[in-house]
Amino acid sequence: MTPEQGNTAENPWPVRTLSFKIADWIHRLGQVWVEGQITQLSLRRGTRTAFLTLRDPAADISISVTCDPGLLQRSPVPLTEGARVVVYGRPNFYTGRGTLSLRITDIRPVGIGELLARIERVRALLAAEGLFDARRKRPLPFLPHTIGLITGRASAAQRDVIAVATARWDAVRFEVRDSPVQGPTAVPAIVEHLAALDAAPHVQVIVIARGGGSVEDLLPFSDETLLRAVSACRTPVVSAIGHEPDSPLLDLVADVRAATPTDAAKRVVPDVSAELQGIAELRRRSAHALRNWVHREERVVEGLRARPVLANPLRMVDDRQDRVDGAVRDIRRSVRHLVTVEEHRTERLASQLSTLGPAQTLARGYAVVQRTDSDQPHAVRSVDDLPAGAAVRIRVADGSAAAVISPTTKESRQ
Known part of the structure; x- marks a missing residue:
């Protein structure tokens, strides 16, 4: 073509x-x-x-x-x-x-490049001093009643912060301080307002807000004087400068960094409606959990009550009564058997004792001769113990008799 x-x-x-x-x-x-x-x-x-x-x-x-x-x-x-x-x-x-x-x-x-290099030097200096340390960050109050707001006069950032915050909680109050947010007069004015709000006892959090802008416009928020003033504040400070691509050093020193002024309002002021819904949901879940716990414990009690040992406490005793009676009978039988065995043993020993005793010997015609004239009477075992004239007692099966040994009656041992 x-x-x-x-x-x-x-x-x-x-x-x-x-x-x-x-x-x-x-x-x-x-x-x-x-x-x-x-x-x-x-x-x-x-x-x-x-x-x-x-x-x-x-x-x-x-x-x-x-x-x-x-x-x-x-x-x-x-x-x-x-x-x-x-x-x-x-x-x-x-x-x-x-x-x-x-x-x-x-x-x-361009000239801004040198300024950015200066910002980098300030960043390195403050980082070495620990001003960016996360341990220095102060927590935000859960529901602040008064918020200090430093921003441009009648700016979009000011409108966004106030509108979003009051929509989330209409009782919130603001201490607004209008200030230049760019140019050579911005840093002194912001530092002055920051000191005043930090000294006010009723201000619980301070928001420094500005919409997006070029690097030159945002240079005041990387100024070392402002950064040190923010670090020295006793009141928590929120940095809400520009949009996501903009990152002045104030974001690193502030206690909380918000991407936009709207995001700052959401971070500082909780949504009361959402909180109330959360409370209602927690109450509902707590009540449900409590009811479930009560039902579970009721089932445990019913299970315990249904157990035989609690339904009929004496049943355990009744079930073991036969075993106790049997044990008693066994014990008695064992005792009687033991007594019978011991009786038979006693009779056997008595019979043996009577057989071996002197009474049986005497019954067979033997006699026991005891000298009675000594200090200790004793049975005579030898004719040598029977001198003439010795007094003796002769014991036979049906009694005893006294006698005196005569010289004519003594016989020598055969």
């Missing part, structure tokens, strides 16, 4: 034709100087290309930038996200992806 044929619905351009034409027009622009703010910086070790995103300082417009990593490393001022720079390069349109980027060969920091 030639240009003479025109571009109509019947003769449309292919995508490649459009891409080539766009690339041709962009490449005719040649080398250009561009000023902007670095919002993203990707510099990976070992790669040949560094990627940046350059944002317009006054409009929400950005462009992708590529360059040699050495170009960034040779910069007299360290280039970080937020730095304002002037770059020199050629716009390139990549037809394969349909994307536009700027390939630069020179980059020069």
